[in-house]
Amino acid sequence: MERKGFTLWFTGLSGAGKTTLARLVEAELLSRGHNVEVLDGDIIRTNLSKGLGFSKEDRDTNIRRIGFVCNLLTRNGVVAIAAAISPYREVRDEVRRDIGSFVEVYVKCPINVLAERDVKGLYKKALAGELKNFTGVDDPYEAPVAPEVLVETDSDTAEVSAAQIIARLEELSLVSREPQASAMKK
Amino acid sequence: MERKGFTLWFTGLSGAGKTTLARLVEAELLSRGHNVEVLDGDIIRTNLSKGLGFSKEDRDTNIRRIGFVCNLLTRNGVVAIAAAISPYREVRDEVRRDIGSFVEVYVKCPINVLAERDVKGLYKKALAGELKNFTGVDDPYEAPVAPEVLVETDSDTAEVSAAQIIARLEELSLVSREPQASAMKK
Numbered sequence: 001m002e003r004k005g006f007t008l009w010f011t012g013l014s015g016a017g018k019t020t021l022a023r024l025v026e027a028e029l030l031s032r033g034h035n036v037e038v039l040d041g042d043i044i045r046t047n048l049s050k051g052l053g054f055s056k057e058d059r060d061t062n063i064r065r066i067g068f069v070c071n072l073l074t075r076n077g078v079v080a081i082a083a084a085i086s087p088y089r090e091v092r093d094e095v096r097r098d099i100g101s102f103v104e105v106y107v108k109c110p111i112n113v114l115a116e117r118d119v120k121g122l123y124k125k126a127l128a129g130e131l132k133n134f135t136g137v138d139d140p141y142e143a144p145v146a147p148e149v150l151v152e153t154d155s156d157t158a159e160v161s162a163a164q165i166i167a168r169l170e171e172l173s174l175v176s177r178e179p180q181a182s183a184m185k186k
Numbered sequence: 187m188e189r190k191g192f193t194l195w196f197t198g199l200s201g202a203g204k205t206t207l208a209r210l211v212e213a214e215l216l217s218r219g220h221n222v223e224v225l226d227g228d229i230i231r232t233n234l235s236k237g238l239g240f241s242k243e244d245r246d247t248n249i250r251r252i253g254f255v256c257n258l259l260t261r262n263g264v265v266a267i268a269a270a271i272s273p274y275r276e277v278r279d280e281v282r283r284d285i286g287s288f289v290e291v292y293v294k295c296p297i298n299v300l301a302e303r304d305v306k307g308l309y310k311k312a313l314a315g316e317l318k319n320f321t322g323v324d325d326p327y328e329a330p331v332a333p334e335v336l337v338e339t340d341s342d343t344a345e346v347s348a349a350q351i352i353a354r355l356e357e358l359s360l361v362s363r364e365p366q367a368s369a370m371k372k
Contacts, residue, residue: 035262047254048234050247061236068233069255076221076264 005074010083012107017153018083024162040083054133060091067095089142106147113154191260196269198293201300203339204269210348226269240319246277253281275328292333299340
């Protein structure tokens with residue numbers, strides 16, 4: 001069975017859990033026989049956007065590049081998973097229009113929780129003014145108005161959030177309910 | 187039938203016919219049921235490399251970005267066709283190593299023929315010194331040492347060159363000999 005491609009777009013603050021969730025969802029979709037590629041902020045900034053900074057213009061350019069690659073993958077039957085802060089609503093919506101088959105996942109977590117966890121120590125630096133243009137601190141984050149999925153990572157575990165996302169993809173008929181790989185083994 | 191992905195990499199001077207050949211080969215492969223994406227210099231400079239110039243460093247960065255996207259497509263079963271001057275041997279070989287399933291097509295045409303045709307008027311400007319860093323004029327072009335395919339566009343028509351490329355892909359067992367789409371209709 002040929003599977004349809006789509007783009008699964010994670011947006012949310014730094015440390016909210018976008019890449020973790022992307023990897024969990026990737027594993028589940030691979031086990032169901034989909035082709036999957038994860039494009040997270042680090043991968044893209046290394047391979048496609050070195051030299052870009054964190055001004056609005058550069059962030060938008062970065063997001064458009066991710067969108068361009070997601071579009072190429074999506075129209076060739078791949079599930080393209082983007083996991084980047086993507087703070088600006090307008091460019092997210094532009095990418096959505098370009099791609100068509102687009103599922104937005106808002107990974108929501110209050111900034112005080114993120115600042116407390118501060119896995120990479122970035123919030124401490126940003127709050128101390130040592131890191132400029134940090135989303136949520138001195139740079140805006142525009143939450144999605146009507147995302148296809150909303151997960152709340154301060155209250156739910158990553159596993160629960162990933163399951164929510166998969167359930168929504170099933171609901172949208174983008175992935176089949178039964179794991180294809182194990183079904184084929186029967 | 188699931189088709190294997192590979193990267194078809196056109197290299198050669200500006201005006202030699204890379205994009206023309208890429209489009210002809212694309213049409214033929216689509217008719218045989220392959221998924222195909224053409225990434226030519228203009229598409230990439232617009233979507234992934236805006237802001238990069240024509241220094242060796244920027245050219246190498248541009249080629250690595252094309253290679254990154256070709257790799258994503260190739261490993262998901264797509265035929266990725268790159269058509270960029272890609273003047274430096276070392277970075278072409280780096281991309282080849284990264285991707286693995288890589289077919290290099292050297293689109294060869296003597297520079298005096300290109301300067302005479304001069305479809306875009308660029309050679310005239312470059313030779314007059316009005317355009318700097320122009321490959322073949324004041325910037326180097328390192329021809330492939332052992333390309334999988336060599337086409338000579340000063341002596342052969344685009345159709346003949348495209349047929350040569352397709353024949354080589356058949357020889358390499360990357361495309362099937364019979365057009366799949368029409369075979370299926372029988």
